[in-house]
Amino acid sequence: MDLTALLLRIAARRPHVLVVAVPGATGVRLALEAALARRGWPVATGPADADVLAVAGSPGPELAAVVSAVWEQVPAPRARIEVREPPEVDQRLDAAAALLADAGHQRTDVVPEARRDAGAHAGHGGEAEHGAPPEHAGHVDHGGHHDHHHGHGGTVAGLPMAELGPDRDGLTLDRLHVPLGPVLPDWPAGLVVRVTLQGDVIQEASADVLDAGHAVPFEWPSSAARELDGLARFLGVAGWPSAAGQARRLRDAALSGDRIETGAAVLLRRIRRSRTLRWLIRGIPAGPTDVAALLEERLAAIEAPLREPQHGHHAAERLGELLVGAELAAARLIVAAVDPDARHVGAGHG
Amino acid sequence: MGEMPVVPEPAALPWWWALLLPVLLGFVTWLVLVGDAALSGGRAAFAAPGREAVRLVVGQRRRTVAADTVLGRIGGGTLPVAALLAAAVLPLGERPVADLSVGVVWFNAMEVLAWAAVWMVGWGSNSALGLVGGYRFVAQGLAYELPHMFAIITAALGAESLRLTTIVDAQRDLWFVVIMPVAFAVYLVSAAAMAFWGPFDAPVARDVAGGAAVELSGVDRLVFAGGRWLLLVVAAAMAVPLFLGGGAGPLLPAWAWVAVKTAAVLALLLWLRHRFPTVRMDRYVELAWVVLIPLTIAQALAVALVVLGGA
Numbered sequence: 001m002d003l004t005a006l007l008l009r010i011a012a013r014r015p016h017v018l019v020v021a022v023p024g025a026t027g028v029r030l031a032l033e034a035a036l037a038r039r040g041w042p043v044a045t046g047p048a049d050a051d052v053l054a055v056a057g058s059p060g061p062e063l064a065a066v067v068s069a070v071w072e073q074v075p076a077p078r079a080r081i082e083v084r085e086p087p088e089v090d091q092r093l094d095a096a097a098a099l100l101a102d103a104g105h106q107r108t109d110v111v112p113e114a115r116r117d118a119g120a121h122a123g124h125g126g127e128a129e130h131g132a133p134p135e136h137a138g139h140v141d142h143g144g145h146h147d148h149h150h151g152h153g154g155t156v157a158g159l160p161m162a163e164l165g166p167d168r169d170g171l172t173l174d175r176l177h178v179p180l181g182p183v184l185p186d187w188p189a190g191l192v193v194r195v196t197l198q199g200d201v202i203q204e205a206s207a208d209v210l211d212a213g214h215a216v217p218f219e220w221p222s223s224a225a226r227e228l229d230g231l232a233r234f235l236g237v238a239g240w241p242s243a244a245g246q247a248r249r250l251r252d253a254a255l256s257g258d259r260i261e262t263g264a265a266v267l268l269r270r271i272r273r274s275r276t277l278r279w280l281i282r283g284i285p286a287g288p289t290d291v292a293a294l295l296e297e298r299l300a301a302i303e304a305p306l307r308e309p310q311h312g313h314h315a316a317e318r319l320g321e322l323l324v325g326a327e328l329a330a331a332r333l334i335v336a337a338v339d340p341d342a343r344h345v346g347a348g349h350g
Numbered sequence: 351m352g353e354m355p356v357v358p359e360p361a362a363l364p365w366w367w368a369l370l371l372p373v374l375l376g377f378v379t380w381l382v383l384v385g386d387a388a389l390s391g392g393r394a395a396f397a398a399p400g401r402e403a404v405r406l407v408v409g410q411r412r413r414t415v416a417a418d419t420v421l422g423r424i425g426g427g428t429l430p431v432a433a434l435l436a437a438a439v440l441p442l443g444e445r446p447v448a449d450l451s452v453g454v455v456w457f458n459a460m461e462v463l464a465w466a467a468v469w470m471v472g473w474g475s476n477s478a479l480g481l482v483g484g485y486r487f488v489a490q491g492l493a494y495e496l497p498h499m500f501a502i503i504t505a506a507l508g509a510e511s512l513r514l515t516t517i518v519d520a521q522r523d524l525w526f527v528v529i530m531p532v533a534f535a536v537y538l539v540s541a542a543a544m545a546f547w548g549p550f551d552a553p554v555a556r557d558v559a560g561g562a563a564v565e566l567s568g569v570d571r572l573v574f575a576g577g578r579w580l581l582l583v584v585a586a587a588m589a590v591p592l593f594l595g596g597g598a599g600p601l602l603p604a605w606a607w608v609a610v611k612t613a614a615v616l617a618l619l620l621w622l623r624h625r626f627p628t629v630r631m632d633r634y635v636e637l638a639w640v641v642l643i644p645l646t647i648a649q650a651l652a653v654a655l656v657v658l659g660g661a
Contacts, residue, residue, distance in 0.1 A: 004408065011405035014398060040394060046559040048412060048567040051405065075410035075567040178478045185556040200482050237557045239548065239628020242390070276549070276626050280633055328482055329630050332557040 005103035008077055011051070012101035016042045017093075018050035018074070020067055020183055023190035024215030025057020030229070031086035032056050034252050035093055045185050047073035052096045055082040060211025063182065063190060070183055077106040167198045168325070175203060180331075182210055186236035186244075188340055190215070193323065193331075200328040207319040207340070217341075224264070225254040227301045234295065234336040238277065243270060268299050286334045287322050294337035361515055362449040363442065371447055372434055378587075379579045382616055389620055406575075409568035414476050417565070422474025426570055428467035429577025436460035437584045439514050443597050443605030446514060453514040454506045457588060458499060461544050464581060465491045468546065468553055471574060472562035483561020486631060487553035490543055493635040494550070498540035500646035501533040505592040508653050518596030525595040529656065532649040534593040536642055541589065541619065545582035548623030554578075555628055586615040 017036055021029045032054060036043060044050035047070050055067055071080055079096040083089055099105055162174035180193045190211065196204040209215075220226040228251035235244035246267050254260045271277065284291040319340055323331045380399060388395035413419060439446050439453035450456050465488060472484020506512050508530065509520035517526075527534045543550040554561040563574055590596060590611045597604025 007404050007408045010401055011408055014394075014401040014405065016405075040398075045556055046564055048565050048571070049560060051409075073412070075412045077408065077410075176478060184559055197478065200485070235627070239551060239555050239557065240626070241548075241556075242624045243627070245390075274627070276629070280627060280630060327632060329552065329555075329557060329632070 002103065008103050008106060009101045011077070012097045014041060015051035015079075015097060015100055016044040016049055017052040017054050017096075018044040018047060018070070018183070020053065020055045020059070020063070020070065021189035022055065022057025022059050022063060022215075023209055023211065024218055026189070026218035026220075027086050028083050028089070029056040029189070030252075030255060031089045032083060032093075033248065034255075035089045037248065037252070039093070041093075043185070046183070048075065050074050051078055051100055052093075053078070053080045054092070054096070055080075058082070058084055060214035062210040066182060066210065165196075165198065165203070167203070168201065173198045186233040186336060188233075188335070191335070191340060193320065193335070195323065195331070197328070202323050202326050202328065202331055205320040205323040205331075222254045224260065224302050225251050227298050228254060228264075230336075230339040231295075231298055231302065233339070234298070234333070235271075237332045237336040238280065240277070243267065246270075264302055268303065271295075271299065281333060281337075284326070284330045284333055285322075286337055287318065291330075291333050291337045298337075361445050363445045363447050367442075367447045368438070371437060371442075374442070375434065375437055375580055375583060378612070379576070379583050382583060382620075383579065385617070386620055389624065403572060406568055406572035409571070411568040411570055412565065414565050417476045418474040420474075421470050423570065425467045425470025425474060426566070426574045426577070428463055428470070429574060430580050431577075432460045432463035432467065433577060433580035433584045436581075437587070440584065440587055441514055441518055441591050441596055441608070443603065443608055444515070444518075449513065449515055452512045454502055454512045454517070454592075457514075458502060461581070461585065462491070462495070464544060464546075467577070468562050471566070472553075475565035477565050479558045479560075480562055480564045482558050483553045483555075483564065486555075486558075486561060487546060489631040489635070490546065490550060490553060493631050493638040494540045494543035497536045497638055497642035497646045498544070500643065500650055501536040501540065502592060504530050504533040504646065504650045504653050507650060507657060510657065514591045518591045518598070521595040521598065525593065525598075527593040530593070530649055530653055532645050533653075534589070536646050537589055537593065538615070538618065538622075541582070541585035541615075542622055544585055545578055547578075547582050547619060549626035549629045550634075551623075552628050552630055582619065583612075583616065586619055587612045589615045 017032075019029065019032055019036075033043070044052075047053075051074075053067070053071055053074055059067055071078075074080075077100050079099040081092040081096045083092050162176045164172050165175040167173045176197045178195055178197055180195060181187050181191045182189070190209045191207060192210060193205055193207045195202045228247050232244045232247035232251060235241075235247055246263075250260050250263050250267060253263065278292060281291045281295060286294055319335065319338060322334055322338065326334060383399035384396055387398040436457050438448040439450050439456050446453070468487040469484040472480040472482075472487070474480075505517055505526050508526050509517040511517060511520070520526075539550075542548070546553045552561070554563050558564065560566075563571060566574055587608070590608055594611045594615075597607045599607035599610075602610070
């Protein structure tokens with residue numbers, strides 16, 4: 001009896017799925033998330049946690065390069081699927097599970113040691129390098145290392161050392177260049193924010209969207225569903241999984257045409273009454289306004305779907321500026337609160 | 351004050367309980383995992399922890415460039431070992447595996463090992479997000495540890511002993527939760543914080559893609575996650591001898607009361623995560639140092655006066 005084959009079959013009953021959202025292909029992402037919730041398959045937090053790499057939509061050249069870099073970081077047993085249209089979701093997921101349970105296939109698909117090492121560097125940092133602006137593109141072949149480093153501290157194992165720079169307190173501290181996205185939990189599709197970190201404080205930041213010209217904007221059938229989707233991601237970033245799950249379920253209900261007034265009222269009351277959440281997001285500046293105000297605008301937009309929210313679009317173009325001076329956790333909240341639309345980021349950053 | 355309190359004869363369980371303890375704790379942890387899966391609405395909650403464990407056992411261990419693999423793996427391995435060593439002084443019923451005269455200090459020392467462990471895992475992976483997660487736990491430790499130490503010292507003060515069996519005996523008439531409610535509440539909060547359990551899960555949060563654990567896969571992730579759950583169970587179980595009268599209770603035997611009370615504390619901790627979003631340390635540290643430390647000191651002072659008055 002083949003023990004490994006048996007274990008693989010058991011493990012394949014509940015694989016973790018890393019979803020890479022293609023800008024514009026929101027419909028596929030929504031169908032994929034709904035299918036995962038239906039099956040009780042967890043959404044992976046990153047490549048190390050993933051069994052299945054699921055690309056939602058047809059990626060453009062920049063995102064495709066990121067996807068293959070991420071794929072190199074996924075440990076075996078693993079399966080990779082690309083879902084182009086919402087109706088394909090279940091068939092693709094079943095195929096992935098079958099592949100995971102296939103001991104013969106998984107034995108031959110071992111991740112090559114050297115490539116795994118090269119690709120795995122810096123986790124979510126490494127992958128975004130492939131989407132670097134053209135002036136850095138020449139470095140991409142080196143295997144996903146920090147290719148836009150300005151480091152002068154030499155290299156270790158082919159990686160640049162952190163450089164030094166003055167921080168906000170006038171001390172000279174290490175500066176680390178880290179790209180955030182495009183593969184991060186609850187992160188806008190295709191967005192990459194290149195940040196310079198000192199500790200976990202952001203000193204410099206610039207945002208753009210991979211394959212910006214490539215995306216066809218998604219037409220949400222319900223604006224309440226769109227706001228609930230943004231809300232679910234915000235609550236996920238704020239570390240409130242139970243409320244985030246509630247928002248996602250309401251979003252899916254709204255998309256399938258159910259009435260959500262009662263459920264939405266319950267969720268909104270829960271969020272507004274949470275003194276803890278208010279305490280945590282109060283006073284995090286996001287341009288002219290702050291994160292708490294942006295959240296309130298979103299909640300109001302869910303209550304009154306006809307009212308278009310005021311936030312986001314103009315601020316999103318300056319996303320990078322909003323993040324300077326913020327700590328990483330605060331920056332994640334700002335990005336989730338602004339929730340930049342693929343159409344509105346990076347026009348001036350290319 | 352007069353004479354020293356009478357030191358009882360060591361009342362430890364037979365030696366083979368040391369071998370049984372990991373099995374017992376593993377079983378309890380398993381039950382908690384099933385409970386958590388059911389509470390978060392997961393389907394097939396009963397099978398989910400098993401499938402997850404199998405998935406990690408067959409999963410490939412991965413390495414990152416220029417990682418300090420040895421440091422990271424020592425860190426990961428430290429978590430379950432620290433939890434088990436901390437559990438050695440836990441009275442399972444009336445008697446613990448090791449009835450140390452400094453049981454409270456031993457428990458605290460073992461639990462503090464988690465600081466080093468999480469930081470080592472985060473540093474060892476040579477990944478920016480892992481490093482952020484590791485340092486978040488160090489910051490979290492600075493915030494929760496002082497109120498936590500005042501809370502457990504208050505229980506020791508109430509019994510005039512650091513030995514856990516003596517602390518349980520001292521609660522024969524009145525559980526410490528009644529005379530030191532603030533210390534108990536602070537203990538519960540810090541139990542969640544020491545196991546970096548929600549709402550104190552910032553070191554391994556989704557916003558940094560898993561934080562300290564970001565690069566772990568396969569057995570490495572299993573050991574890390576398992577160690578974290580063990581820590582949570584041990585921290586919850588320690589609230590029973592410290593504040594809830596240990597095995598005291600009508601009808602049922604002592605071990606059953608310990609089990610029931612531990613389950614109640616664990617249920618409360620599971621609910622905490624459901625109820626509150628992740629508390630970031632840049633906000634919490636202010637509350638911890640400005641509000642909780644003075645409160646716990648006042649609590650210790652009040653208990654000290656009661657003890658002096660009663661002597």
